[in-house]
Amino acid sequence: MGGNVAGKVLVGAAALLLVLNMLYSRRSAMPRSAAQVSTTSSPIEEQPMGGAAQAIVERDRKIAELERQVVSLKQGSAAAATLVLPASPESGHVAVALPPPPPLAIEFVPESERVTVPPGETLPESLRMARKGSDLFISFSSSSMAPFLLNWIANLRRSGVTKLLVGALDPKMEEICRQNGIDVLPIEGSSIATRGAANLRFDYGAYKRMAALKVTFYRRILAMGFNIWACDADTGWMADPAPFIKEYPMEHVDLLTTTDCIDVEGDVRGGCWHVDHNTGLVYMRSRPILLEFLDAWKLKIQTTRDIMVRDQAALNLLLRENFRSKTWTAPPDPEGGTAVRPIYLAWNDKLKIARLPLRYFANGHTYFVQRLYQKADHPPPFVVHMTYQYGDDSKFPFGKRQRMREGRVWQVDPPSYFSAGKYLAIAPEGAALPIDYLPGNITTGQAADRFNLEEGQLRPVLRDALALAIALNRTLVLPRMLCYCDNIWKEMKHCRVGGAFGMTLPFDCPADHILNLPRWFSPDMPIEFREAGFLSDPRLSPAIKSSWARVKTPPMTANEAKTMLQPYANTAVLELAVGKDRFCGFEDSSKASLFEALAPALVPYQRHFCYEDGFKVGCRDRDCIPFYSPCCHGQPGRSFPCKYLVAPPKFYARADSPPDFCRNRASAGGVVAVDLPKSYPDLSPNPRSRQFHAVQDEFRKGFKRAAAPLPSHT
Numbered sequence: 001m002g003g004n005v006a007g008k009v010l011v012g013a014a015a016l017l018l019v020l021n022m023l024y025s026r027r028s029a030m031p032r033s034a035a036q037v038s039t040t041s042s043p044i045e046e047q048p049m050g051g052a053a054q055a056i057v058e059r060d061r062k063i064a065e066l067e068r069q070v071v072s073l074k075q076g077s078a079a080a081a082t083l084v085l086p087a088s089p090e091s092g093h094v095a096v097a098l099p100p101p102p103p104l105a106i107e108f109v110p111e112s113e114r115v116t117v118p119p120g121e122t123l124p125e126s127l128r129m130a131r132k133g134s135d136l137f138i139s140f141s142s143s144s145m146a147p148f149l150l151n152w153i154a155n156l157r158r159s160g161v162t163k164l165l166v167g168a169l170d171p172k173m174e175e176i177c178r179q180n181g182i183d184v185l186p187i188e189g190s191s192i193a194t195r196g197a198a199n200l201r202f203d204y205g206a207y208k209r210m211a212a213l214k215v216t217f218y219r220r221i222l223a224m225g226f227n228i229w230a231c232d233a234d235t236g237w238m239a240d241p242a243p244f245i246k247e248y249p250m251e252h253v254d255l256l257t258t259t260d261c262i263d264v265e266g267d268v269r270g271g272c273w274h275v276d277h278n279t280g281l282v283y284m285r286s287r288p289i290l291l292e293f294l295d296a297w298k299l300k301i302q303t304t305r306d307i308m309v310r311d312q313a314a315l316n317l318l319l320r321e322n323f324r325s326k327t328w329t330a331p332p333d334p335e336g337g338t339a340v341r342p343i344y345l346a347w348n349d350k351l352k353i354a355r356l357p358l359r360y361f362a363n364g365h366t367y368f369v370q371r372l373y374q375k376a377d378h379p380p381p382f383v384v385h386m387t388y389q390y391g392d393d394s395k396f397p398f399g400k401r402q403r404m405r406e407g408r409v410w411q412v413d414p415p416s417y418f419s420a421g422k423y424l425a426i427a428p429e430g431a432a433l434p435i436d437y438l439p440g441n442i443t444t445g446q447a448a449d450r451f452n453l454e455e456g457q458l459r460p461v462l463r464d465a466l467a468l469a470i471a472l473n474r475t476l477v478l479p480r481m482l483c484y485c486d487n488i489w490k491e492m493k494h495c496r497v498g499g500a501f502g503m504t505l506p507f508d509c510p511a512d513h514i515l516n517l518p519r520w521f522s523p524d525m526p527i528e529f530r531e532a533g534f535l536s537d538p539r540l541s542p543a544i545k546s547s548w549a550r551v552k553t554p555p556m557t558a559n560e561a562k563t564m565l566q567p568y569a570n571t572a573v574l575e576l577a578v579g580k581d582r583f584c585g586f587e588d589s590s591k592a593s594l595f596e597a598l599a600p601a602l603v604p605y606q607r608h609f610c611y612e613d614g615f616k617v618g619c620r621d622r623d624c625i626p627f628y629s630p631c632c633h634g635q636p637g638r639s640f641p642c643k644y645l646v647a648p649p650k651f652y653a654r655a656d657s658p659p660d661f662c663r664n665r666a667s668a669g670g671v672v673a674v675d676l677p678k679s680y681p682d683l684s685p686n687p688r689s690r691q692f693h694a695v696q697d698e699f700r701k702g703f704k705r706a707a708a709p710l711p712s713h714t
Contacts, residue, residue, distance in 0.1 A: 101181075102160045107131070115225040123224070124183040130163065132225035133286065135242065139231045140167035140187060140214055146176055147412060148233040148397070151404065153182060154411035155237040158691055167217045169210070187217050211311035212301045219294040222286045232280035234386040234400045236409025239690035241382040243697060244360060245283065248337040249330030254290050255346075255353045256283040257315075258385060262365040263499035264372060267358040271342065273325060279312040280385050281361065293318070293351055319346045319353065328352050360697075364388035368403060368510045369486060370503040373686040380688045380695060384409060390487070391512030398521050399512040405531045406510060407685055408539075419541035422572055423530065424474040426465055426579035427550060428681050431479035433457050438484060438505040440494060444611030447495030447505060448643040451484040451609070454506070458482075458514075460649045461579035463603045467595055467653075468583055469527050471558035472565065472574070476529040479579060480683065483509040491612040491631060491640040508532065508683050519601050526594065533683035535573065538692055547572035550676050554668035557584045557655040558591065564671050577674045584662035585655035592653040604648035608632055610640050 109131045116132075117123050127136070137156055141149035149166060156164055167187045168174035177184035218230050229241075244250065258281040261272030284290050300314035309317070328343045346353045358366060362373065362381040365388040372378045384407060391399020404410035433454055438447055461479050469476035484506045485495035496503055511517060511531065520529065534540070549571045556564060561583075568574050576582065586592040610631035616624040625640060632642035652659045688695070 101157055102162055117224055121224075122185060124165070124185075126183060127163065127165065127226075130226065134163060134226055135229065135245070136163045136165055136221065136226040137161055137229045137231060138165045138167065138217070138221060139233045139235075140169060140217060141173055141233050142169040143172035143176065145233060145397075146173060147401070149173070150176075151410055151412045152231065152233045152235065152237070155409055155691075158411065159237050159239050161237070161240050165221070167214070169213070185217075185220075187213055208301065208310045211314070212298055215294055215298045215301065215311055218284065219291060219298070222284060222290055222294065225286050227283070227285045230279075230282045230284060232385065234397065234404075235281055235383050236386070236404055236407060237383045238380065238409065238686075239382045239695070241360070244340070244357075244382070247340045248333040248335075249339050249343060250341065250354065252328075252330045252352060253283075253343055253354045254285055254287055254351050255293070256356050257353065258282070258356050258361050258363070259358070260363065260387065261358055261499065262363065262370070262388070262497070264358050264366060264370075264378075265502075266499065267355070271344075271355040272358070273344070273355075276312070276316050277319060278363070278385070278387065279315055280387070281356070281383065283356070289350055293347060296347075319351070321346075322348045361385075364403065365500065367407060368685050369507060369513075370500055371507050371685045373688070374684075379697060380686055380690050380693070382690065384686075388488075389510065389512050391515075391517035393518045395518070396521075398517045402511050402517055402531065406533060406683075408533075408537060408689060408691070418537065418539045419544065421528075422474045423477050423535075423544075423574065424465065424469040424472060425477035425535060425573060425575040426461055426479040427575050427577050428480040428683075430577050430579045431458070431461050432482045435482065435506060436484075438495075440501065442494055442505075443613040444485070444492050444495045444609055445613065445643055447485045448609040448611075451495075452646040454482055454484060455646050456649075457580060459603055460581055463599055463649055463651060464581065464583040465576075465579055466599060466602060467558070467586075468556075468561055468576075469529075470591065470595065471561050471583075471586065474527070474574065476527060477534050477573075478511065478515075478529060478532045480532055480681075481509040481511070481514050482506040483513055485609055487513045487607060491610045491617075491629075493612050495609065495611075508685070514605055516602070516605060524598070526598075536680055536682040536684065544572040548575065548676060549573070550575040550577055550674045552577040552672045552674050553582060554670070555582055555584050555658075555662045555665040557658070557662075558586045558588065559655075560584070567671075575676075581659070581661040583652065584658040584665065585652050587655045589654075592655075595653040596651065599651045599653070600648075603651070606645060608642040608644050610642045612640055615640075 109129055113131055114128070115123075115130050115134070117128050130136070139149060139152050153164060153166075164183060166173075166177050166182055166184045168177060168184050169187050171186075174184055174186050176182075214230075218228060221228055245256075250256070257277040257279070259267075259272050259275045260278050261267050261275040263272060266272055284294075296318055297311070297314055300318055301309065301311060304314065304317075306313075323344075323346050326345045326349065328345050330339065330343060341354045341357060343352050343354050345351065359379060360382050362384040364384070364386050366372050367381070367384045369388065373380050386397075386400040386403050389399045389403050391402060401410060405413075436450060438450065458479070458481055465476055465479060486492060486497050486500070486503070488497045490497065494501060495505060547570075549568050551565070551568065551574065553561075553564065553576060565574065586595060608631065612625065618624065618627045623637060625637060629639050631640045633639060650659070652662075
């Protein structure tokens with residue numbers, strides 16, 4: 001893909017140079033004006049010029065300007081094809097591959113219509129000639145989170161977005177951007193230079209200081225005349241959202257926000273105004289009222305002593321000042337459109353705001369847990385924000401990265417991630433029990449029982465798959481993992497959380513719902529692993545897809561597995577038809593000791609099922625549990641009860657003391673090849689992703705204006 005795009009860029013540049021040459025030829029053939037043939041010794045700029053002469057000078061200036069843009073375009077297309085990131089345990093790889101920037105639409109913008117760049121401002125040259133009111137995608141990062149920032153860029157480039165800017169929080173991040181042709185502005189970050197965690201979210205004081213820095217950065221860019229998409233780096237873009245932003249009456253809105261709402265139907269009906277705004281993804285227009293609001297926003301962060309009042313809490317406090325759900329009526333659309341979203345007045349009725357619709361701007365719950373975008377009646381989203389997830393620690397956001405891999409919006413793994421290696425997998429039907437779809441009125445206790453039944457299948461499968469992958473020195477593809485209950489930090493009803501009572505149970509678990517992810521990424525892991533949907537990913541190499549075998553095996557020790565599966569030693573994907581109770585131990589004592597230490601740390605997981613089923617909640621009766629009561633502990637009637645996960649399976653590491661299911665393995669037969677199914681389940685939460693499919697959006701229906709052409713995907 002990268003080569004094709006870069007080629008298109010250079011072809012476009014060559015075409016533009018051809019046009020310039022034609023202009024030069026025409027200029028040389030034109031009769032010269034009186035000003036041009038004058039023999040006076042006065043400087044040209046002091047001579048009076050006629051209209052024709054002035055037009056020629058203006059044309060020459062434009063030609064020179066366009067030539068400079070072509071040179072810049074050529075340099076940019078050559079500079080940013082592959083980004084090299086310094087090796088680290090967190091990044092996991094020495095290099096990350098990014099697509100080059102998409103072709104730029106070259107437009108001459110008169111100086112009076114360009115963004116206003118203050119003296120001394122170091123705005124990259126490629127953005128200085130942008131038209132006022134242009135949309136600019138911005139994010140910020142320290143070098144410790146560089147993989148996420150680079151991934152943010154990669155997704156936007158794949159989506160055809162050309163105007164991007166990074167706010168670098170430290171010199172190392174700025175250097176990474178400059179070395180790789182990424183537009184960057186430094187953010188003075190000395191206030192967060194000394195902190196207690198690489199992942200800033202785990203240092204509350206530094207995170208609060210960073211919140212003020214990012215709001216200052218937003219204002220700095222808005223004041224130049226850009227409209228901005230202010231994004232956290234853990235947003236995964238799949239398409240340019242411009243078609244929605246340009247629809248009536250969104251052009252009148254000052255500020256559009258995402259929310260933590262998980263009720264899609266409620267969002268359609270009313271916008272979920274009872275739920276907080278989320279500052280991880282916000283659209284802001286360059287207007288005086290917005291600059292005034294950002295000044296107040298920064299001040300609220302800095303003057304509120306509560307360490308938890310950072311950018312998001314401060315924004316919510318401001319927007320709820322005298323908020324009365326008062327709508328603002330836009331002028332009629334001259335082209336006959338109906339409003340795609342209502343507009344409200346906020347911040348003491350001074351600010352026009354709207355909510356970005358949940359159907360198109362997904363969060364971690366709607367995308368990975370409710371999996372709404374698997375359904376035919378839900379359009380694929382423009383973007384997903386990694387909220388409602390677990391699995392991060394102070395060193396690195398392992399959970400967020402794993403979610404992005406599962407959601408196919410992690411674009412910066414090297415090509416070898418999908419094209420090299422040998423894999424051990426478990427057939428989906430061999431990993432999970434037959435699916436039982438739970439009714440909407442099931443109690444949390446009943447659903448927890450079915451969850452635990454699945455646990456009795458999953459954990460032994462995971463245990464044995466891990467052992468066999470180590471024995472065979474293959475990369476483990478995580479087995480299919482079904483969740484019969486949501487995993488949330490509060491009480492549930494029907495094993496679902498409020499706002500998502502209509503979600504389907506079971507769903508394919510995100511790995512952070514069911515694995516201790518930081519431990520899986522520890523340096524002592526002897527093998528690599530891949531996400532559960534890896535084998536159905538469209539980026540998977542054809543060479544791997546064509547070298548795939550499914551086999552049924554008896555229980556085996558490590559050496560027996562090597563011998564019995566020797567005919568498949570060169571097969572890229574070795575898939576076991578049966579995954580439970582397949583491993584009988586290592587003959588090698590060092591590997592046995594390794595597995596004895598490793599398996600109990602990787603396979604088990606702890607969680608509870610907190611429930612409100614059968615109780616009255618939030619009323620004044622004596623037998624009523626108050627809102628916000630604790631889970632699993634506390635005074636009866638003043639806390640929510642819990643059920644718990646079943647105990648993990650036993651672990652068998654040594655071949656000289658095998659488990660009972662291995663006692664008669666000699667009579668169980670040998671390895672039998674099994675036909676692969678004609679269709680393989682796609683475990684992606686978004687199988688119709690805009691990255692791989694053209695989409696005609698429903699909000700286009702009924703509009704008289706012509707829809708923008710659908711992008712082509714390569």
